[in-house]
Amino acid sequence: MNLKKNKDIQVQVMETTKQIDGKNYDVTQLSIGKKKIGEVLHYGDKSFVSFMNDEEIQTDRSLDSAIETILMRWNLQE
Numbered sequence: 001m002n003l004k005k006n007k008d009i010q011v012q013v014m015e016t017t018k019q020i021d022g023k024n025y026d027v028t029q030l031s032i033g034k035k036k037i038g039e040v041l042h043y044g045d046k047s048f049v050s051f052m053n054d055e056e057i058q059t060d061r062s063l064d065s066a067i068e069t070i071l072m073r074w075n076l077q078e
Helices: 063-077
Strands: 012-020 023-032 035-044 047-052 055-060
Touching: 023 063, 035 063, 047 063, 055 063
Parallel strands: none
Antiparallel strands: 012 023, 023 035, 035 047, 047 055
């Protein structure tokens, strides 16, 4: 029986801002190595929208949940 060993993967989290329709929003970008895997747009106190490949995934009520959503989706694709 051949079991695949799990590898630790380091995810970089970078805070930035993005201008959309003339309004600035806080954005959290997630990267692995030099590859951006997703970003979270902070629309309001309890509105965090996850994006992967510029495609909206879902809206969460916390930043942690939005980051978890991106990591789970990325993990399923790899």
